[in-house]
Amino acid sequence: METTWQDQLRTVGLRVTRPRLSVLQVLAERPHADADTIVGAARALHPSLSPQAVYGVLKALVAGGLARRIEPAGAPALFELRVGDNHHHLVCRSCGAVADVDCAVGAAPCLTPSDTAGFVVDEAEVVFWGLCHGCRVGTPGETAQVLQHDDRGGVRA
Amino acid sequence: METTWQDQLRTVGLRVTRPRLSVLQVLAERPHADADTIVGAARALHPSLSPQAVYGVLKALVAGGLARRIEPAGAPALFELRVGDNHHHLVCRSCGAVADVDCAVGAAPCLTPSDTAGFVVDEAEVVFWGLCHGCRVGTPGETAQVLQHDDRGGVRA
DNA sequence: TCCTTCTCTTGACTCGGTCAAAAATGCACG
DNA sequence: CGTGCATTTTTGACCGAGTCAAGAGAAGGA
Incomplete structure (x- = not known):
């Protein structure tokens, strides 16, 4: 957070663009957002942003080591800035x-x-x-968006 | 392995059918097969088996606790019989x-x-x-079917 | 054996994500 | 401070994995 997003991008050899800055800001605010959420939130900062652009940005960020992709079983991928x-x-x-x-x-x-x-x-x-x-x-349905109830859980690892 | 597949199926309240026995046998032979592989192998035992039937069978087996579904990030789901x-x-x-x-x-x-x-x-x-x-x-390309090379690995958990 | 119920087949469809070509933008250089 | 090339974004088609639904077909208790 010391260095600016711009610096971070340049450091890993990526150009500084509006879509990238928007996505980075969204990720900073929502630590575990999925691509769809990011598109929605980033559009507030850059209305013409397309979903594919976000996928592209995320891929670039992950490849550059600025973001991490996590994929909980049965749910769309999530992205976070805490890396390393x-x-x-x-x-x-x-x-x-x-x-x-x-x-x-x-x-x-x-x-x-x-x-x-x-x-x-x-x-x-x-x-x-x-x-x-x-x-x-008992506040389900609040943030509720059920993931998966497949197997009867409880295996305890 | 003591009890037969038939018994196992009945024990969890599932009917004994050809597709189910075929899938169970395939899973016993290949411990971590994906749905597609299972379809292919099971067709040897039951030629008219459809992919959807396999999905249905797998879902039933997982729900009944006879099989477990694992989902490595970036790859199709795999199934195994080792449960619990x-x-x-x-x-x-x-x-x-x-x-x-x-x-x-x-x-x-x-x-x-x-x-x-x-x-x-x-x-x-x-x-x-x-x-x-x-x-x-250096025998890549053998069983090779690259999963994902996205981020530079090495985070070590 | 018959009948109810579960299961399989068939086919359409959804979702998350990728691929490719063309327009647009960043930025290094002069 | 322009100019030009390479990188990015846009736009739109496409793909794989898996689900959903309706009807045909078995399983197995009575």
């Missing part, structure tokens, strides 16, 4: 809300599986599934 | 190969995030990203 700080996510089964979690046990708890089966692991991605406070208390 | 034993997955960034991993540290290492942000967590899903032996050694 090794954190995971809590996802609400009911409303799809997402919260950041710093890595659970110490530094990198799950990075080393017991048996790597010949794989060389470079990243461990953790998603915690559950219910957010609102949905538990 | 709390294991995670290794996914190859290059060829999409998937291997099972028993939970890393002891029983449930990541189940309790440091700060739950008001969420009640019931499951922690872990995906280890990396390269499988074959792709590392």
